[in-house]
Amino acid sequence: MRLLTVLLLAAAVPMGVPPSLAAQAWDTPAATALVARATTRRTLAEAPDGLQRWEATARGMVLFLSQFGDGNGAPRLIKADDLAVEVYWEAPGRSKQTIVGWRDRAWLPTDIRYHRDHLGIVANDFGPLIRIGDGDEVRDVPHPLSAAGAPLYHFALVDSVTVSSGGREWQVFAVRVRPRDVTRPAVIGTLYLDRESAALVRFQFSFTPAAYREAALEDITVVLENALQSGGYWLPWRQEIEIRRGSSVVDLPIRGIIRGRWELTDHRVGDEVSPGPVTFAGLGGLTAPGGSPDQWEERLEDRLGEVIRPVDRHDFDLLRDDIWRGMADQVRRVGPPLRPAFGALSDLGRFNRVEGLRIGVGASIRLPVDGVTAAPWVGVALATGRVSGRLDLGMGSAARGRIGLRLERVATDLGQAPVISPILNSLMAQEFGIDHGDWAERSRVFLSLVGRSEGGIETEFGAGVESWRPLAVVARSAAGSFRPNPSIEEGARWVAHASIGRPPDPHSPSGFGWSTAVEYGTGAPGYVRLTESAETRLVAGSGVLRLAMSGGWGSGALPTTRGFVLGGRGTLPGTSFRAFGGRRHGLARVEWLATGILPGVSVGNFPPIRPEVRIGPFVALGAAGGQLEGVTWQPSRGIRSVAGIAMEGLLGLVRLELGYDPRTSRFAVQGDLSTGWWKVL
DSSP states (O other): OHHHHHHHHHHHSOTTOOTTTTTOOBTOHHHHHHHHHHHHHHHHTTSTTSOOEEEEEEEEEEEEEEEESSSOSOOEEEEEEEEEEEEEEETTTEEEEEEEEEEEEESSOOOOOOOGGGGSOOSSTTTTEEEETTTTSEEEEEOTTSTTTGGGEEEEEEEEEEEEETTEEEEEEEEEEEESOTTSSOEEEEEEEETTTOOEEEEEEEEOGGGBOSTTEEEEEEEEEEEEETTTEEEEEEEEEEEEEOOSSSBOSEEEEEEEEEEEEEEEEGGGSOOOOSSOOEEEEOSSSBSOGGGOSSOHHHHHHHHHGGGGGTHHHHHHHHHHTTSOHHHHOOSOSEEEBOSSGGGTEEEETTTEEEEEEEEEEEOSSTTEEEEEEEEEETTTOOEEEEEEEEEEETTTEEEEEEEEEEEEEOSSSOOSOHHHHHHHHHHHSOOOOOEEEEEEEEEEEEEEOTTSOEEEEEEEEEEEEEOOOOOOOSSSOOOOOOOOOOEEEEEEEEEEEEOOOSSSSSEEEEEEEEEEEOSSSOEEEEEEEEEEEEEETTEEEEEEEEEEEEOTTOOGGGOEEEOBTTTBBTBOTTOEEESEEEEEEEEEEEEEEOOOBOOTTSOOBOOEEEEEEEEEEEEEESOOTTOSOBOOSSOEEEEEEEEEETTTTEEEEEEEETTTTEEEEEEEEOHHHHTTO
């Protein structure tokens, strides 16, 4: 027990925290003096004897993405804008930016309209007052290194660290900043100040909820980096911003994200700059995509690959967690403490053969305890009157680790993984009597600890007690008839689970992902269940080659509810659905999909999109063995193989497959939304 306590405490401590952070003191003489030096230096930069003018060339990419599910999945790219901007600055604090090149591409219809300042860079570290979104998102928030703003903040000298800026490494002091009054519009973040000159090298920050002027804004995260130029002047070098929006009324697992990333080069300072314009019009130049195509040195797709890859390494999740470390969670709240919530649309309503139509309602509750949330849900099956329910309690963050407790009684599928989107399964079950689920009622109390490292390794540990009960077919469809539902043994047992893995980068054409899991359940006797999976992708010719493998093994006492199934949709298309199964299984699939871009298509009043289609052959091999009692699936008696053609479109959101089973000469065609959507459906 003592060892378990030590392990839990160690897991709860964020990785990478400097030892001095835990003992940091606010407003010490050293911190106050350093901030005063930085504020003075920043003010003198615009004084008559300071820097008079500079100019540079900026290259930026603005992305519009959507994220579905619990927020742990990689966002999906909807639109990308690639811009080239000429930047001119002149004392005292006047700047002019001209968009000289602009190209874009949309993968899905969207009418997104960016605020004008999202398409430009911050030329003066925001000045004394911070504005974002032309003042519609954040307006006139005091900068902590301004004469009027500094007295409104607390400062803590955290540590001396090394940062990279402008191709060089610098010794800097990290100074945390937080407002004295968290109920007022203010910033929260970290200043990185040069040890020798107190110049601002890097500033990463977010805002208090009072700073946001739009109810749908979840948060805004900003990173400004400066580099030393000729004459000893620190000027903008790299900038990043992320703006996340959700629903202010209903807690839905869908959010819109704007991400901008800028890099400035070819700085010219002082006399190197020609006399500036008489008038300053802010951001001018192109007002829509255009300009000479000759100015782009690479294709938009290649440029996008350089920019979007850090998006998928959860950089901003870790950055947000670092910014808010040590602040009470209630300070960070933007939405109300109680909202209607649905983990998926099927929580509102779904149809299957053991419940008929089931309707439900849920809520999202932020408890008055630091970092604790609750998500209750209750549903009723109209065909039987049976009540289902779920309560999720959570504490922590996705970036550093989260502890969760789930209490539930629900009808759940016995398959090891979903094979169809919930909305399509409901439609096929209701209209045609085709239900791609094998159902049993599970009641459980389960405690879990989920973590994710900076390298992308995800871990989960869990333990609890669960019981199972068989369910009978009670529903009727508009046409056709339902197949029988499996018969399972009833009983309760203690279960422990552990898993570790690293998912592949969903946007990169090449990469490797893997996962390993082990489960133990008590009983007479107990059982052990092991699962493995791996996926690799690489560019091959004009397409992408993907190889995916999975396998599982269960001990002799493995219950029916924890068996493995193969066949048909999701595993071996072309064979009968879930014809094979048992206490062990193996599945391998290789496919090669070539990419083609169709001509631009206009949809209503939306800007034209250039649909991307991927099509190519696949081969799948699978086997299952170890007979289980009370189920229709049987051992495969050898390896079963299928071959076919797969096609993906609309940013990979839709997938069609034509599969062929050479043993039975049977063809099967199936289509669905991609698995990335299933969590919200």
